[in-house]
Amino acid sequence: MHNFISRIVVRGSVAALLALTAVGGSHTSSAQGTDGEGAGTLGLSGPAVMAIVSIVDQRIAVYDAHGGVTQARVSSGRTEYETPVGVYSVLQKNRDHVSNLYEDARMPFMQRMTWSGVALHGGALPGYPASAGCVRLPNKFASEIFELTKLGTRIIVARRDVAPVAFSHSALPKPQLAAAEAVLTRTTFDPLADEQGKGSVFEPDLSNWPERQATLDSLRTVADEKAATAKAAAAPVEELKTTVKTRAAAVKKATGTKRTAERAKSRAEGRVTQAERRLAAAKQPATIKSREDALAKAQAGLDEAEAKLAEANAEVEAAEKAHAAAEQELAAAEAVFAEADAAAKEARRKTLPISVFVSLKEQRVYVRQGHEAVTDAPVTISNPETPIGTHVFTAVDFTPGGDDMRWTAVSIGPHVPGQDGYGKKAEPTPTDAVYAGAALDRIALPDDVSARISAALWPGSSIIVSDEEQSKETGESTDFVVLISGEPQGGI
Template structure:
């Protein structure tokens, strides 16, 4: 029988790990509410565990958004705060945001950015989760709900996975991780080591991001076309570096344009025209698996002047091998400048209380080409996830992460600024708690 735990103050009683594992179907979702200072674990749309937490204090506010568990260590010590112990640490970003146990969990924000959890609950949560499991941090309290849409049926019609375990821009600090992506801890009874326990990572479900095309996406295309036209722009990486600047200047000189070396929409249009290509659609779809990109393609966002919102969907297995989808609508605090850069003039439907579900509304406005849809359908199974976002992913998304999508105003960068996505380094001092 599935655990049914009532919400209460502090930690809720949990049964033994073996009984808990037998009761839960999965995949699970962990949802943190900053306003309520709570953490809840959902199995489908049913809450199976809950506890009070303490998030980041003013000046160190825990970012809100969609994260995945990047690393698990039964014992970690803070690198910058007097080697403070952080038992049952589950990392959400390589820049230092994590879930961990603490003996000081007041009912108000008190940490340096991490999410503090009472010790007993942190231990059980560590047992329940796995690398890649999704953690949503919301400003308000949100919960998953069943979502039905023809597009979801098409995307999950070709392949079903049997894996039912927990699966999976405040500007974040510089990303400096500690260990390699091959370190995958397993649950143990006591925190007996400070090292991650390594094993061969299993095949993970895919993570899909649907978002608006950014300047970085277009710059990659421009770099590729400049290379094809005989101007050495270097590796197409969406970054406005020295080679790209030189290539743009050479192209502008050859075409009789003002030689500025600057990437602009006018420059992009000129390069596309010279290459005999049409300007691309206004949306992008990205797919990652095992923390690495495996597929991307163009999509079209219908009525782009309307806000899509930020939404998260998780695929769940049901009887007969079918897949059901559970969805969560997050806040979508787009700053005025970002809204203008994206061409958004109307906030659209973003409240769950409206007549039409905001996730259904967003899916209605995303057109995926048939060939791309078929490629995705071959990859989607139980535990797959879809993020829909106006502002794309946070710049820390890179090697060793899933998509990191932030929903608080301070975390958004200009969508037309070339990406400066940091890459995971192999060793250095980690900024955490």
């Protein structure tokens, strides 16, 4: 077992805290708009790394990788439709979303948090929780942060407002990025294939780290080549689908002709039978002769019907054989495409941030990348009978030199009854780095899992540690969704 977390080291804690909390600083702005429409000047100098929603304070704070933050008022879920406290990410973006649950309600600048219907979006802000589970934002603010978030941007919903702090630890994973063949394998989701064609996936900005940029470029080149191979493999699949459809129609047509021939033969057999009975009943030579002629004519008709049926049978057999051959060709082409497509998606995912979830309740560690499961394994957590809390550690950028990561920590505190009082103006409380580090001290990961994490550790990667298990909302095409027990979960 590899000692994943050993001892906490908080470097320059006061300066780091000020740089990353929502209090003061040249990058900080307040977007409190009195009517819920104004958003103020954004204090972000780059893409959003995370957003933290406070239920009690009815406020959202959006952070970038450099300590920049901007805030706005929100309206979260009302009683029985509460926005659940927990950890989410942006799963989908749509500028002009219309709800299919709530009478076609408009949800402009929608950023989906769960597939069951919880999202950030523009809307009315009465000053208290009023939504059906979503987090409403001032419309102008919603439009501005829509441009700064990506698929995969972390969203944390907390009871009270909490701010991330700079965080370092001697055993946090260090990047060991391979040039073209990263360790991670297996998954089926293409993170770029957003269902609505809206939004792009979170990708690290490595402009300050030329060596890391070269590594990422190498991976992207491989991904582009494999994507081109998959695209080329898709063309014959589409052509063969058309061929299969055409040949299926030919089988249907030939089968119809055969059925017509079968009915014609049946009628001809009936005429022969009737002619035979009439001939058998004839007594006079002239009648016999007449009915022999009728029988011969009926038999000729039967012979012709049988010939046409034989021809129809041959046509059906040929059509079915051609159809089966086309289906076999299609199956072979689809197999080639599936292999090429899987390789392309896997190569693409290697360029994306990784997510790790350590669950005290399940005593397991889970790894996801590109919104799909990669691996999971048992994990050793000391004193498992003692709660560990819920903490999110985010790799926001490389350190100078590009050989390590700069991390932040956010801890979601427990619900303290009697401290609700919606709309408080209190500043966010900085995360207690010692408390977060104490949780990490108890965890040890298997060596192979640690190696997988280090091999895919781009900026934007995160490690979630929690008492909780994965929510049922964690599934295909999601990052981890972790809901805090003891909190209302009406929105789910």
